Structure formats: C-alpha cells, structure tokens
Amino acid sequence: MPGLLVAQPPPAPHVIGPATKNVTLPSEPLPQYLLDQARSTRREEFYAPKHINFQPPANIVSMKEIGLEGHGISPNAVSEPFRLFTDEAVQQIRAEVFSEEVLKDCRFASTFNKQMVRGMGPARAPFTYAAWNSPELIAAVSKVAGIDVVPSFDFEVANINISVNSGDKPVAEPKKEDGNPLGDGLSSVAWHYDSFPFVCVVMLSDCTDMVGGETALRTSSGEIMKVRGPAMGTAVVLQGRYIEHQALKALGGRERISMVTCFRPKSPHVRDETVLTGVRGISHKSEMYTQYTEYRLEILEERVRAKQKSERTRVAARRPFDTEETRRWLIEQRAFIDSTLEELTGE
Numbered sequence: 001m002p003g004l005l006v007a008q009p010p011p012a013p014h015v016i017g018p019a020t021k022n023v024t025l026p027s028e029p030l031p032q033y034l035l036d037q038a039r040s041t042r043r044e045e046f047y048a049p050k051h052i053n054f055q056p057p058a059n060i061v062s063m064k065e066i067g068l069e070g071h072g073i074s075p076n077a078v079s080e081p082f083r084l085f086t087d088e089a090v091q092q093i094r095a096e097v098f099s100e101e102v103l104k105d106c107r108f109a110s111t112f113n114k115q116m117v118r119g120m121g122p123a124r125a126p127f128t129y130a131a132w133n134s135p136e137l138i139a140a141v142s143k144v145a146g147i148d149v150v151p152s153f154d155f156e157v158a159n160i161n162i163s164v165n166s167g168d169k170p171v172a173e174p175k176k177e178d179g180n181p182l183g184d185g186l187s188s189v190a191w192h193y194d195s196f197p198f199v200c201v202v203m204l205s206d207c208t209d210m211v212g213g214e215t216a217l218r219t220s221s222g223e224i225m226k227v228r229g230p231a232m233g234t235a236v237v238l239q240g241r242y243i244e245h246q247a248l249k250a251l252g253g254r255e256r257i258s259m260v261t262c263f264r265p266k267s268p269h270v271r272d273e274t275v276l277t278g279v280r281g282i283s284h285k286s287e288m289y290t291q292y293t294e295y296r297l298e299i300l301e302e303r304v305r306a307k308q309k310s311e312r313t314r315v316a317a318r319r320p321f322d323t324e325e326t327r328r329w330l331i332e333q334r335a336f337i338d339s340t341l342e343e344l345t346g347e
C-alpha cells in the first residue's frame with residue numbers, strides 16, 4: 001500500500017520445485033556443442049579489472065513505485081538490465097558450467113526448470129566462485145540493491161537455468177495455461193516470491209534474436225509491470241523475496257542460459273528472511289543445511305557479541321538495566337532461532 005511505513009512480514013513463498021527427499025536429475029542430455037565449447041575455452045583465473053565491467057543501470061524501480069514502500073530490506077525493487085561482466089568472463093563461466101566435473105555432480109531438474117546446474121562450489125568452478133565473491137562484484141550488486149549484500153551461501157553460487165532449442169522450435173513453446181493471470185500463455189514460471197532477499201540474474205547467452213524473457217511484477221494495486229530481461233553479460237537485480245513476480249517465456253534463439261545468484265544482507269543486524277522452501281528439492285541437503293546453519297549461527301554470534309558489548313558500555317556508564325529493551329532483544333533472537341528451526345526439516 002502506498003505510504004505504508006511499517007515493515008510487514010513477507011507473504012509465505014510459493015514452493016518452486018519438488019519438495020522431495022531425493023533430487024531429480026534432468027532426463028534430457030545437453031547438446032554436444034555446449035560441452036565442446038567448454039572444452040575448447042582456454043581457462044583463466046578471475047581478475048576483476050579484466051572480467052568485471054560494471055555500468056550502473058539507467059533506472060531502478062523503487063518499492064514505492066510499485067506500492068510496496070516499507071516492505072523488504074531496501075527501497076529498491078528491481079533494476080533495468082545493466083552491464084556486469086565482460087564477454088570473456090561469460091565464456092569462462094560457461095566453460096565451468098559445461099565442464100565434465102560440474103556436469104557429473106551438479107545437474108538438477110524441477111517441475112519448472114528441466115535443466116539446471118547448481119552448487120558448483122569453489123573446487124569445480126573457481127572462476128565463477130571468485131567472481132561472485134570478489135569485492136568489486138559485491139560492491140556493484142550492493143549498489144544496485146540499495147543495501148550492502150553478500151552471496152547467501154556457496155550452494156547458491158550460482159544457479160544456472162538452461163533452455164536449449166534442438167530444432168527450429170522456439171526456445172520455449174508458448175502454450176495456453178489455465179489460470180495464467182497474464183492471459184497470454186507466455187508465463188514460464190508461476191507467480192511466486194523468491195526464497196532469498198535479493199537475486200542477481202545474469203544472461204550467459206546471446207539474446208539478439210529473442211523476444212520475451214521479461215520479468216513481470218505484481219504491484220500492490222494488482223497491476224502488472226514488465227521489466228526487460230538481461231542480454232549477454234548484463235544483469236538484473238530483484239528484491240524477489242518481497243515482490244510477487246514471474247518470468248515470462250522467451251521465444252526464438254538457439255539457447256537461453258541464465259545464471260541466478262542469491263544474496264542476503266551483509267549486516268547481521270538487518271533481518272534475514274531467507275527460506276529454503278524453493279531450493280530444498282534441488283540441492284544436496286546436507287551441504288546446503290551445513291552452509292545455511294553456519295551463516296545463521298554467525299549472525300547470532302555477531303548479535304550476541306554486540307549485545308554484550310552494549311551491556312558492558314551501559315554498566316561502565318552506570319546506567320540502570322533496561323528490562324524492557326533486553327526482553328525485546330531476547331524475543332527477537334528467539335524468533336530468529338525459531339525461523340532457523342523451521343527451515344531445517346526432514347532427516
């Protein structure tokens with residue numbers, strides 16, 4: 001609602017992907033040209049001045065403009081596509097995604113994305129890992145997000161969605177879907193909220209001959225706003241945890257390969273409403289739970305340290321104990337532990 005200044009809890013996210021115990025593998029093989037290209041690429045180490053070419057977006061849609069002022073953790077809702085990587089960087093990332101080591105361990109499928117590569121990690125994908133963890137890239141994404149953010153955890157560096165056209169068909173065939181609020185049969189994924197506060201979507205394909213591929217957002221008044229999808233090497237940053245959105249299908253072109261990296265607030269004192277709903281079915285659970293639990297405990301650790309420090313300062317300044325404030329702080333941490341508990345489900 002316009003003018004709403006009190007932050008509201010985010011709506012429950014829709015489940016993306018099967019919430020099964022075992023992950024699903026893609027049924028279709030990948031075309032040989034992707035593997036050949038990867039093999040013939042001369043590998044390089046990541047070097048920010050050569051591989052990052054950040055050009056801030058011409059426009060960033062604000063939460064206020066879509067009627068969601070006060071929601072989320074930043075005033076910025078979604079950016080226009082902006083240049084983030086050089087073409088050399090895109091080739092290096094593709095070489096890692098389609099390498100033998102990665103394809104052996106990191107392929108996943110879900111109802112919505114039939115071909116995904118996830119959880120490549122630093123050993124299998126050192127370039128991609130170094131890129132997303134570089135101070136230059138983190139500063140660029142933070143600037144567009146409107147708040148200091150860091151990659152959520154290693155398993156989400158990065159998620160690659162692969163859509164390949166084997167014949168003369170368009171990359172994605174338009175079909176009429178019941179209940180599609182856009183009514184044009186062109187939605188690629190149902191309306192949803194993301195599991196992570198921010199996502200950065202980077203295009204790894206040449207989209208020159210493609211139409212569509214936009215992101216549709218639903219404003220608080222129910223209107224639909226479309227935001228242009230990224231072109232090769234460019235990115236879009238979206239506060240997807242707090243904005244209902246869907247990806248629209250792209251038509252034409254030989255392939256559409258996009259890379260999605262998830263971000264959370266850098267400060268342990270900013271609320272972190274990350275959930276694992278959307279990724280539990282498309283991850284190696286032990287690995288993901290380890291990484292999620294580690295950073296959640298780190299946040300708690302930082303908060304406890306800060307609280308103890310402020311308590312010592314209070315005593316030194318001879319101010320009396322503030323029961324109400326300490327109770328409020330404890331209740332907040334209890335809620336934080338409760339929400340962590342809710343995410344760690346299953347055996």
Ligand SMILES: [Fe+2]
Pocket residue numbers: 192193194240245
């Ligand atoms: Fe999304």
